[in-house]
Amino acid sequence: MLLPFFEWCESTPIATTIQNSLWLFPVIEAVHLLGLCLLGGSILLVDLRLMGAGLTRQTIPELNSQVRPWLLGAITMMIVTGVSLFLSEAIKCYYNQAFWVKITTLPLALSFTFLVRDRVAREGAYVNAATRLTGAASVVLWFIVAAAGRWIGYS
Amino acid sequence: MLESLYAWPLLESTHVLAIALFVGTAVMMDLRLLGFAFRKVPASAFTGRLLPWTRAGFVVSLVTGLLVFYSNPLRYYHNVFFRIKVLALILAGLNVWLFHSRIHRRVSQWDLDPVPPRAARVAGMVSIFAWALVVVTGRMIAYNWFDCDLQPQPDFVNWAAGCVVEGAGE
Numbered sequence: 001m002l003l004p005f006f007e008w009c010e011s012t013p014i015a016t017t018i019q020n021s022l023w024l025f026p027v028i029e030a031v032h033l034l035g036l037c038l039l040g041g042s043i044l045l046v047d048l049r050l051m052g053a054g055l056t057r058q059t060i061p062e063l064n065s066q067v068r069p070w071l072l073g074a075i076t077m078m079i080v081t082g083v084s085l086f087l088s089e090a091i092k093c094y095y096n097q098a099f100w101v102k103i104t105t106l107p108l109a110l111s112f113t114f115l116v117r118d119r120v121a122r123e124g125a126y127v128n129a130a131t132r133l134t135g136a137a138s139v140v141l142w143f144i145v146a147a148a149g150r151w152i153g154y155s
Numbered sequence: 156m157l158e159s160l161y162a163w164p165l166l167e168s169t170h171v172l173a174i175a176l177f178v179g180t181a182v183m184m185d186l187r188l189l190g191f192a193f194r195k196v197p198a199s200a201f202t203g204r205l206l207p208w209t210r211a212g213f214v215v216s217l218v219t220g221l222l223v224f225y226s227n228p229l230r231y232y233h234n235v236f237f238r239i240k241v242l243a244l245i246l247a248g249l250n251v252w253l254f255h256s257r258i259h260r261r262v263s264q265w266d267l268d269p270v271p272p273r274a275a276r277v278a279g280m281v282s283i284f285a286w287a288l289v290v291v292t293g294r295m296i297a298y299n300w301f302d303c304d305l306q307p308q309p310d311f312v313n314w315a316a317g318c319v320v321e322g323a324g325e
Binding site for chain 2: 022026029030033034036037038039040041042043044045048053054055056057058062063066067069070143146147150151154
Protein backbone atom coordinates (compact mmCIF):
# COMPACT_ATOMS: atom_id res chain seq x y z
CA MET A 1 0.00 0.00 0.00
CA LEU A 2 2.81 2.39 0.89
CA LEU A 3 5.16 1.15 -1.80
CA PRO A 4 4.01 3.68 -4.47
CA PHE A 5 4.89 6.47 -2.03
CA PHE A 6 8.38 5.04 -1.50
CA GLU A 7 8.79 4.69 -5.28
CA TRP A 8 7.76 8.32 -5.68
CA CYS A 9 10.32 9.32 -3.02
CA GLU A 10 13.10 7.72 -5.04
CA SER A 11 12.08 9.65 -8.16
CA THR A 12 12.26 13.10 -6.54
CA PRO A 13 15.00 15.45 -7.82
CA ILE A 14 16.86 15.25 -4.48
CA ALA A 15 16.88 11.44 -4.67
CA THR A 16 18.11 11.27 -8.27
CA THR A 17 20.79 13.91 -7.66
CA ILE A 18 22.18 11.83 -4.78
CA GLN A 19 21.91 8.58 -6.76
CA ASN A 20 23.79 10.05 -9.72
CA SER A 21 26.69 11.22 -7.58
CA LEU A 22 29.55 9.02 -6.41
CA TRP A 23 30.35 11.06 -3.32
CA LEU A 24 27.11 12.83 -2.35
CA PHE A 25 25.66 9.88 -0.37
CA PRO A 26 28.87 9.24 1.65
CA VAL A 27 29.26 12.96 2.41
CA ILE A 28 25.64 13.37 3.58
CA GLU A 29 26.05 10.16 5.59
CA ALA A 30 29.18 11.56 7.27
CA VAL A 31 27.34 14.78 8.17
CA HIS A 32 24.49 12.61 9.52
CA LEU A 33 27.07 10.90 11.79
CA LEU A 34 28.46 14.25 12.98
CA GLY A 35 24.88 15.21 13.80
CA LEU A 36 24.51 11.94 15.70
CA CYS A 37 27.48 12.88 17.91
CA LEU A 38 26.04 16.32 18.61
CA LEU A 39 22.63 14.78 19.30
CA GLY A 40 24.18 12.09 21.53
CA GLY A 41 26.02 14.70 23.59
CA SER A 42 23.08 17.06 24.00
CA ILE A 43 20.63 14.26 24.84
CA LEU A 44 22.99 12.52 27.28
CA LEU A 45 23.96 15.66 29.19
CA VAL A 46 20.36 16.12 30.34
CA ASP A 47 19.59 12.37 30.69
CA LEU A 48 22.64 11.89 32.93
CA ARG A 49 21.61 14.90 35.00
CA LEU A 50 18.06 13.54 35.34
CA MET A 51 19.59 10.30 36.64
CA GLY A 52 21.78 12.16 39.12
CA ALA A 53 25.06 11.93 37.19
CA GLY A 54 27.26 14.24 35.11
CA LEU A 55 26.92 18.01 35.59
CA THR A 56 25.16 17.82 38.95
CA ARG A 57 26.28 21.27 40.10
CA GLN A 58 23.79 22.81 37.65
CA THR A 59 20.09 22.63 38.37
CA ILE A 60 18.10 20.43 35.98
CA PRO A 61 16.07 23.33 34.46
CA GLU A 62 19.27 25.41 33.95
CA LEU A 63 21.09 22.61 32.17
CA ASN A 64 18.02 21.75 30.11
CA SER A 65 17.62 25.29 28.80
CA GLN A 66 21.35 25.68 28.07
CA VAL A 67 21.48 22.45 26.06
CA ARG A 68 18.25 23.12 24.19
CA PRO A 69 19.58 25.20 21.25
CA TRP A 70 22.26 22.54 20.56
CA LEU A 71 19.67 19.78 20.79
CA LEU A 72 17.42 21.58 18.31
CA GLY A 73 20.39 22.21 16.01
CA ALA A 74 21.40 18.54 16.14
CA ILE A 75 17.86 17.33 15.42
CA THR A 76 17.55 19.74 12.46
CA MET A 77 20.89 18.50 11.11
CA MET A 78 19.79 14.86 11.52
CA ILE A 79 16.41 15.36 9.85
CA VAL A 80 17.75 17.27 6.84
CA THR A 81 20.53 14.74 6.16
CA GLY A 82 18.40 11.74 7.18
CA VAL A 83 15.51 12.63 4.86
CA SER A 84 17.97 13.13 1.98
CA LEU A 85 19.57 9.72 2.61
CA PHE A 86 16.14 8.11 2.85
CA LEU A 87 14.86 9.65 -0.42
CA SER A 88 17.90 8.32 -2.31
CA GLU A 89 17.24 4.71 -1.25
CA ALA A 90 13.55 4.73 -0.29
CA ILE A 91 12.69 1.38 -1.94
CA LYS A 92 15.58 -0.37 -0.17
CA CYS A 93 14.25 1.11 3.09
CA TYR A 94 10.74 -0.16 2.35
CA TYR A 95 12.04 -3.74 2.43
CA ASN A 96 14.38 -3.10 5.38
CA GLN A 97 13.24 -4.17 8.87
CA ALA A 98 15.72 -1.92 10.67
CA PHE A 99 14.28 1.08 8.80
CA TRP A 100 10.77 0.30 10.08
CA VAL A 101 12.07 -0.08 13.64
CA LYS A 102 13.79 3.29 13.34
CA ILE A 103 10.92 5.16 11.68
CA THR A 104 8.43 3.97 14.31
CA THR A 105 10.71 4.62 17.31
CA LEU A 106 11.84 8.05 16.11
CA PRO A 107 8.43 9.80 16.55
CA LEU A 108 8.20 8.15 19.97
CA ALA A 109 11.65 9.41 20.96
CA LEU A 110 10.92 12.91 19.62
CA SER A 111 7.54 13.27 21.30
CA PHE A 112 8.88 11.80 24.54
CA THR A 113 11.77 14.29 24.48
CA PHE A 114 9.66 17.39 23.82
CA LEU A 115 6.38 16.51 25.52
CA VAL A 116 7.44 14.48 28.56
CA ARG A 117 11.17 14.90 29.25
CA ASP A 118 11.21 18.64 28.60
CA ARG A 119 8.38 19.16 31.10
CA VAL A 120 10.03 16.95 33.72
CA ALA A 121 13.37 18.76 33.22
CA ARG A 122 11.80 22.23 33.47
CA GLU A 123 10.11 21.44 36.73
CA GLY A 124 12.68 19.03 38.15
CA ALA A 125 13.98 20.61 41.34
CA TYR A 126 15.55 17.40 42.63
CA VAL A 127 16.58 14.03 41.27
CA ASN A 128 13.92 11.50 42.20
CA ALA A 129 12.41 8.29 40.86
CA ALA A 130 10.41 10.19 38.22
CA THR A 131 13.41 12.08 36.83
CA ARG A 132 15.56 8.94 36.87
CA LEU A 133 12.91 7.01 34.97
CA THR A 134 12.55 9.84 32.44
CA GLY A 135 16.32 9.97 31.84
CA ALA A 136 16.57 6.20 31.48
CA ALA A 137 13.59 6.02 29.10
CA SER A 138 15.15 8.73 26.95
CA VAL A 139 18.49 6.88 26.75
CA VAL A 140 16.72 3.64 25.78
CA LEU A 141 14.50 5.28 23.13
CA TRP A 142 17.35 7.16 21.46
CA PHE A 143 19.59 4.10 21.67
CA ILE A 144 17.02 2.08 19.68
CA VAL A 145 16.70 4.88 17.08
CA ALA A 146 20.48 5.12 16.64
CA ALA A 147 21.17 1.37 16.65
CA ALA A 148 18.34 0.64 14.19
CA GLY A 149 19.60 3.50 12.02
CA ARG A 150 23.07 2.00 11.84
CA TRP A 151 21.52 -1.40 11.13
CA ILE A 152 19.77 -0.12 7.96
CA GLY A 153 23.16 -0.29 6.29
CA TYR A 154 23.79 -3.96 7.02
CA SER A 155 20.93 -5.56 5.10
CA MET B 156 35.26 -12.34 12.63
CA LEU B 157 34.07 -11.40 9.16
CA GLU B 158 32.60 -14.87 8.70
CA SER B 159 30.08 -14.61 11.51
CA LEU B 160 26.75 -13.14 10.49
CA TYR B 161 26.12 -10.76 13.37
CA ALA B 162 29.48 -10.30 15.12
CA TRP B 163 30.76 -7.69 12.69
CA PRO B 164 27.62 -5.48 12.53
CA LEU B 165 27.30 -5.71 16.32
CA LEU B 166 30.93 -4.71 16.76
CA GLU B 167 30.65 -1.82 14.35
CA SER B 168 27.31 -0.56 15.76
CA THR B 169 28.82 -0.58 19.24
CA HIS B 170 31.79 1.34 17.83
CA VAL B 171 29.49 3.99 16.30
CA LEU B 172 27.27 4.34 19.39
CA ALA B 173 30.26 4.57 21.72
CA ILE B 174 31.64 7.34 19.48
CA ALA B 175 28.32 9.18 19.72
CA LEU B 176 28.71 8.97 23.52
CA PHE B 177 32.32 10.06 23.75
CA VAL B 178 32.58 12.57 20.88
CA GLY B 179 29.16 13.94 21.87
CA THR B 180 30.17 14.61 25.47
CA ALA B 181 33.65 15.81 24.40
CA VAL B 182 32.09 18.35 22.01
CA MET B 183 29.82 19.63 24.81
CA MET B 184 32.97 20.30 26.84
CA ASP B 185 34.63 21.93 23.81
CA LEU B 186 31.62 24.26 23.44
CA ARG B 187 32.21 25.30 27.07
CA LEU B 188 35.93 25.85 26.43
CA LEU B 189 35.08 28.00 23.42
CA GLY B 190 32.58 30.02 25.43
CA PHE B 191 29.83 29.07 22.96
CA ALA B 192 27.63 27.35 25.55
CA PHE B 193 27.20 26.60 29.27
CA ARG B 194 28.86 29.90 30.19
CA LYS B 195 27.59 29.69 33.74
CA VAL B 196 28.85 26.15 34.27
CA PRO B 197 32.40 25.96 35.74
CA ALA B 198 34.79 24.40 33.22
CA SER B 199 35.99 22.06 35.97
CA ALA B 200 32.47 20.58 36.22
CA PHE B 201 32.97 19.26 32.70
CA THR B 202 36.47 17.91 33.31
CA GLY B 203 35.51 16.49 36.69
CA ARG B 204 31.96 15.20 36.36
CA LEU B 205 31.46 14.62 32.63
CA LEU B 206 34.90 13.39 31.59
CA PRO B 207 34.52 9.91 33.16
CA TRP B 208 31.63 9.30 30.72
CA THR B 209 33.69 10.60 27.83
CA ARG B 210 36.56 8.29 28.83
CA ALA B 211 34.23 5.27 29.15
CA GLY B 212 32.87 5.92 25.65
CA PHE B 213 36.40 6.31 24.33
CA VAL B 214 37.56 3.01 25.83
CA VAL B 215 34.61 1.14 24.28
CA SER B 216 35.17 2.70 20.85
CA LEU B 217 38.91 2.04 21.08
CA VAL B 218 38.45 -1.66 21.91
CA THR B 219 35.74 -2.22 19.26
CA GLY B 220 37.77 -0.18 16.75
CA LEU B 221 40.87 -2.31 17.34
CA LEU B 222 38.80 -5.49 16.89
CA VAL B 223 37.35 -4.17 13.61
CA PHE B 224 40.89 -3.31 12.46
CA TYR B 225 42.13 -6.76 13.48
CA SER B 226 39.44 -8.41 11.30
CA ASN B 227 41.26 -7.20 8.16
CA PRO B 228 44.47 -5.32 9.05
CA LEU B 229 45.98 -5.19 5.56
CA ARG B 230 42.86 -3.69 3.98
CA TYR B 231 42.77 -0.95 6.63
CA TYR B 232 46.52 -0.34 6.52
CA HIS B 233 46.29 0.46 2.80
CA ASN B 234 43.09 2.53 3.07
CA VAL B 235 43.70 6.27 2.57
CA PHE B 236 40.83 7.25 4.87
CA PHE B 237 42.10 4.96 7.61
CA ARG B 238 45.52 6.61 7.37
CA ILE B 239 44.03 10.10 7.65
CA LYS B 240 41.93 8.86 10.59
CA VAL B 241 45.06 7.66 12.42
CA LEU B 242 46.72 11.06 11.86
CA ALA B 243 43.57 12.81 13.15
CA LEU B 244 43.58 10.51 16.21
CA ILE B 245 47.19 11.46 16.91
CA LEU B 246 46.30 15.16 16.60
CA ALA B 247 43.31 14.68 18.93
CA GLY B 248 45.46 12.75 21.42
CA LEU B 249 48.20 15.41 21.45
CA ASN B 250 45.56 18.06 22.01
CA VAL B 251 44.08 16.13 24.96
CA TRP B 252 47.56 15.73 26.43
CA LEU B 253 48.48 19.41 25.97
CA PHE B 254 45.17 20.56 27.42
CA HIS B 255 45.39 18.42 30.54
CA SER B 256 49.11 18.81 31.18
CA ARG B 257 49.18 22.60 30.70
CA ILE B 258 45.96 24.52 30.23
CA HIS B 259 43.81 22.59 32.69
CA ARG B 260 46.52 22.78 35.40
CA ARG B 261 45.57 26.43 35.86
CA VAL B 262 41.84 25.86 35.57
CA SER B 263 41.20 27.54 38.94
CA GLN B 264 42.30 30.86 37.37
CA TRP B 265 39.63 30.73 34.64
CA ASP B 266 37.09 28.18 35.86
CA LEU B 267 34.21 30.68 35.99
CA ASP B 268 35.20 32.84 32.99
CA PRO B 269 32.25 32.90 30.56
CA VAL B 270 34.82 32.85 27.76
CA PRO B 271 37.98 30.92 28.79
CA PRO B 272 41.50 32.14 27.87
CA ARG B 273 42.80 31.83 24.34
CA ALA B 274 44.77 28.60 24.93
CA ALA B 275 41.66 26.82 26.20
CA ARG B 276 39.62 28.10 23.26
CA VAL B 277 42.25 26.85 20.81
CA ALA B 278 42.21 23.42 22.51
CA GLY B 279 38.43 23.31 22.20
CA MET B 280 38.56 24.23 18.52
CA VAL B 281 41.31 21.71 17.72
CA SER B 282 39.34 19.05 19.58
CA ILE B 283 36.15 19.65 17.58
CA PHE B 284 38.11 19.68 14.31
CA ALA B 285 40.16 16.55 15.07
CA TRP B 286 37.25 14.44 16.35
CA ALA B 287 35.02 15.52 13.43
CA LEU B 288 37.81 14.43 11.06
CA VAL B 289 38.05 11.09 12.92
CA VAL B 290 34.29 10.54 12.54
CA VAL B 291 34.14 11.52 8.85
CA THR B 292 37.24 9.59 7.73
CA GLY B 293 36.14 6.64 9.87
CA ARG B 294 32.86 6.49 7.98
CA MET B 295 34.69 6.83 4.64
CA ILE B 296 36.91 3.79 5.30
CA ALA B 297 33.95 1.72 4.05
CA TYR B 298 34.44 3.11 0.54
CA ASN B 299 37.04 1.43 -1.66
CA TRP B 300 37.49 4.28 -4.17
CA PHE B 301 41.23 4.53 -3.53
CA ASP B 302 42.04 0.88 -2.80
CA CYS B 303 45.28 -0.54 -4.17
CA ASP B 304 43.54 -3.20 -6.26
CA LEU B 305 41.56 -0.52 -8.13
CA GLN B 306 44.15 0.70 -10.61
CA PRO B 307 45.00 2.98 -12.29
CA GLN B 308 45.06 5.57 -9.53
CA PRO B 309 46.93 8.88 -9.49
CA ASP B 310 50.51 8.53 -8.16
CA PHE B 311 49.57 10.69 -5.19
CA VAL B 312 46.82 8.25 -4.15
CA ASN B 313 49.13 5.23 -4.47
CA TRP B 314 51.73 7.04 -2.42
CA ALA B 315 49.21 7.98 0.28
CA ALA B 316 47.79 4.46 0.45
CA GLY B 317 51.25 2.85 0.35
CA CYS B 318 50.31 0.75 -2.68
CA VAL B 319 52.93 -1.33 -4.43
CA VAL B 320 52.04 -0.90 -8.10
CA GLU B 321 53.60 -3.16 -10.75
CA GLY B 322 55.54 -1.24 -13.34
CA ALA B 323 55.74 1.86 -11.17
CA GLY B 324 58.92 3.91 -11.37
CA GLU B 325 59.82 2.73 -14.88
